[in-house]
Amino acid sequence: MRGVSNKPFNLNPVLAHLVLDNNLSLSLCMKMEKLKLILVLFFAACYTSLSITDGLLANGDFEKGPKASELKGSLVTGQNAIPNWTISGMVEYIKSGQKQGDMVLVVPEGTHAVRLGNEASIKQKIQLVKGMFYSLTFSAARTCAQEEKLNVSVLPTNEKSDWGVFPIQTMYGSNGWDSYACGFRADYPLLEIVIHNPGMEEDPACGPLIDSVALKLLNPPKRTRENLLKNGNFEEGPYVSPKESWGVLIPPHIEDAHSPLPGWMVESLKAVKYIDSDHFSVPEGKRAIELVAGKESAIAQVVRTTIGKVYDLTFVVGDANNSCEGSMGVEAFAGKDTVQVQYQSKGKGGFVRGKLRFKAVSTRTRIRFLSTFYTMKNDNSGSLCGPVIDDVKLLGVRYPNAL
């Protein structure tokens, strides 16, 4: 219903133009005017219903491919050869099982993906609700050992630089694929999503593979009577593909206004992982956060507090049932107050509860969580993993001295 509130009358210049061309006679003008209105309304409704709120972009999984005549080997030769996408530079259409040297290429969703060569990009126009916040999720795999980066942009924008650079440097996933999410505000109803590989590698076959490009409308988080923190249960967040079992990495962000995890910012050097209960053990509800990179992996939220007032910060620390075994520790901070919660993980799910009582010394208190230790999965993948946090609540304590 949210999409309907937007009445994009001005969204269809092509249609408006066609209708005006049909106004051949002045005497028909009045009738045509009515027809025009109906047509525009009709098309506006169509457009609205086509706008994505949660799911893959059109052909976002690249299962619809180019015609044989627009392929030279795996190289895509036509700019519009991949349905719903426009490409530039060296873009390859990859089939699952295709070999690259000794490596067999795996595709996360379906049987096809694309590879972006040096300076190559893929883009797609999308219809969104102006002023709303969205998160974009995509999956990427690097195919060579060196660092790779991807620039993701949503254009046009009112901001000077509203594009994220997603560095693909560390593999967390066992099969080589990772999913990434970024957040943005739709400044215009018609936008273009661009994924660009800015790399200049010697080996042109070294570009990253891309699959499963999806969008999700983010509901603005609210504080409630039960919780002074926004989105403390992490239920609001980026799109997680039901077919992908490795969670979604939320890269470090400078501004929380663009966080794909509403209310929260990732203030560390490394990403945190957004996990879902379809594929992981989640302590509360359907979504939670896994702190995958030790002390380099932290999330924070700044909350309004009253100086001198006592608060209780409560939260859950557990493991995601993903073979992440060992001693885990989560450090919770409220301003300068801190508590460490220990958790012994068997890698099979489970959790303990933690609590930090503090007296506010400022009108704004930074609530922060980080993982004390670095942990690796015991499946020989070398993948980093860590403790899960969930169900984070902050409440004022009315009678702090009462037993």
Ligand SMILES: [Ca+2]
């Ligand atoms: Ca696919």
Ligand SMILES: [Ca+2]
């Ligand atoms: Ca949750």
